[in-house]
Amino acid sequence: MVKYDRVLTNKEQYNIEQILDLYGEEIKRLIFTYSKNWSVTEDLTQDVFISVYKNLDSFKGNSTIKSWIYSIAINRCKDYLKSWNFKKVLLTDRFPILQSTPKTPESTIIFKDESQELIQRVFLLPLKLREAIILFYYKELTIKEISELLDVKESVVKMRLHRGREKLKLSISEGDWSE
Amino acid sequence: MSKVNKKEIRKGIDLYISPSEVFTMEDKLKIMNAIQNTEKIEKKSLLPKILSAAGITSLAFIIMYIIIGEPQIDTSRELGEQVLVDTDKQPFTDTSVNSNQAVEKENPDSTSIISDDFDITPEEEIIQNTPIIQDKTKDVTEKAPEEVKQEAPVTQVEKEEVTLNFLKENLSIGMTTEQVYSLLGTPSVGDQTELWRYDIGTATDYSFISQGEDHIDSEGLINGKLKLQLFIRWDSNKTHTISVAYHDPADHYIDVFHRFQDGTEKTDSK
Numbered sequence: 001m002v003k004y005d006r007v008l009t010n011k012e013q014y015n016i017e018q019i020l021d022l023y024g025e026e027i028k029r030l031i032f033t034y035s036k037n038w039s040v041t042e043d044l045t046q047d048v049f050i051s052v053y054k055n056l057d058s059f060k061g062n063s064t065i066k067s068w069i070y071s072i073a074i075n076r077c078k079d080y081l082k083s084w085n086f087k088k089v090l091l092t093d094r095f096p097i098l099q100s101t102p103k104t105p106e107s108t109i110i111f112k113d114e115s116q117e118l119i120q121r122v123f124l125l126p127l128k129l130r131e132a133i134i135l136f137y138y139k140e141l142t143i144k145e146i147s148e149l150l151d152v153k154e155s156v157v158k159m160r161l162h163r164g165r166e167k168l169k170l171s172i173s174e175g176d177w178s179e
Numbered sequence: 180m181s182k183v184n185k186k187e188i189r190k191g192i193d194l195y196i197s198p199s200e201v202f203t204m205e206d207k208l209k210i211m212n213a214i215q216n217t218e219k220i221e222k223k224s225l226l227p228k229i230l231s232a233a234g235i236t237s238l239a240f241i242i243m244y245i246i247i248g249e250p251q252i253d254t255s256r257e258l259g260e261q262v263l264v265d266t267d268k269q270p271f272t273d274t275s276v277n278s279n280q281a282v283e284k285e286n287p288d289s290t291s292i293i294s295d296d297f298d299i300t301p302e303e304e305i306i307q308n309t310p311i312i313q314d315k316t317k318d319v320t321e322k323a324p325e326e327v328k329q330e331a332p333v334t335q336v337e338k339e340e341v342t343l344n345f346l347k348e349n350l351s352i353g354m355t356t357e358q359v360y361s362l363l364g365t366p367s368v369g370d371q372t373e374l375w376r377y378d379i380g381t382a383t384d385y386s387f388i389s390q391g392e393d394h395i396d397s398e399g400l401i402n403g404k405l406k407l408q409l410f411i412r413w414d415s416n417k418t419h420t421i422s423v424a425y426h427d428p429a430d431h432y433i434d435v436f437h438r439f440q441d442g443t444e445k446t447d448s449k
Contacts, residue, residue, distance in 0.1 A: 016211070016214060017207075017211065020202075020207050020210060020211070021207070024206065024207060024210075025200060025201060025202040027202075028201050028206070029193070029196050029197075029201060032196050032201070033192075033196070041201075042206070045202070045210070046209060046210050049210045049214070050210070050213055050214055050217055053214050053217075054217070055388075079394050116191055116194070116195060118188070118191065119188070119191040119192050119194075119195040120195065122188075122192065123195070134192070137185055137188040137189060137192070138188065138189050138192040138193070140185070140189065
């Protein structure tokens with residue numbers, strides 16, 4: 001991934017198709033962790049990459065292109081969550097998590113696993129705590145990277161991780177949330 | 180409960196979201212098409228802008244030619260004194276000027292700026308010395324900016340009227356798009372959508388790329404490049420919700436005034 005980042009930060013080689021191949025999957029998954037709704041995720045993913053394309057010229061290369069795309073995606077998701085559209089979706093779609101849970105035989109087996117219960121709890125965390133947990137554990141970003149992406153101090157990220165873990169421990173007594 | 184570590188959590192979240200790929204080739208093609216469409220729309224929308232700009236410029240030139248066309252004549256007077264000396268020749272070749280002279284002869288009391296200047300017959304020009312002609316030329320050039328000045332305050336007053344109080348007093352729930360159009364004109368963003376945005380009191384160099392349709396330009400409001408940002412949510416062609424964002428210099432917060440469908444009002448601070 002580092003290699004790709006270095007290649008892509010060279011402005012002459014920006015190519016939206018290449019960006020989509022590299023980051024489409026992970027950005028779409030990241031967006032789902034915010035929206036918890038596949039239909040909305042589709043729309044937001046499209047918006048994010050259109051925005052990436054439109055603003056490619058303004059990308060100065062101060063960060064990796066991955067971080068830059070992540071920041072666009074996170075901001076877009078937060079805008080959506082603050083928007084009227086989101087409130088409308090919530091009113092008509094009261095149980096997004098249940099609806100979004102895969103119903104394949106494979107997933108049914110997976111969800112029997114106890115660790116999956118933990119994951120489901122992660123998705124029920126408040127946004128700020130969920131975001132920190134997802135970016136740290138799922139996207140494997142460092143605390144510094146998360147603080148830059150979310151534009152908050154590292155201590156705030158640590159506090160949110162701590163509070164997120166505490167909340168999860170309340171619902172599931174055991175679990176080694178090792179860093 | 181078994182112990183879980185970072186890798187297991189990562190794997191678990193991945194499986195929870197979806198055990199299979201979520202970003203398919205179809206998604207990729209959709210996005211590529213959307214990007215191409217966006218480009219086409221932007222190109223298309225540029226053409227009318229260019230044409231309208233060209234049209235307005237041409238119109239402005241025509242109007243300027245009609246109103247202050249005679250400075251060219253004055254210049255010719257200043258540059259070519261032989262015109263004044265040669266009594267056999269008409270000093271002005273412009274037919275519109277000649278017609279003005281005829282009108283002035285019939286109506287010597289006329290006080291229009293143009294007629295003042297055109298009131299000079301060739302005979303009078305011989306008598307008059309050059310400085311007087313120059314003074315008359317000055318009259319025209321000095322009066323022209325006054326006309327501009329007279330128009331400018333009108334538009335400023337119109338703009339100044341759109342304050343928070345103006346919006347509170349004039350925008351109500353249930354108004355139609357036509358009513359809002361007649362009150363505020365075309366929105367800055369959203370003409371064809373459920374949410375309109377008006378950027379009010381913008382600086383000449385103001386620009387804002389919104390990341391979301393109802394995203395507030397806090398930066399623009401704080402740095403003063405934008406006075407008010409108005410959002411109107413529509414429902415069945417009627418105003419559903421009205422929100423006005425503005426910067427409160429007293430507490431350095433962005434305040435957002437909301438008027439909801441049930442008529443209730445609320446002001447949030449950000």
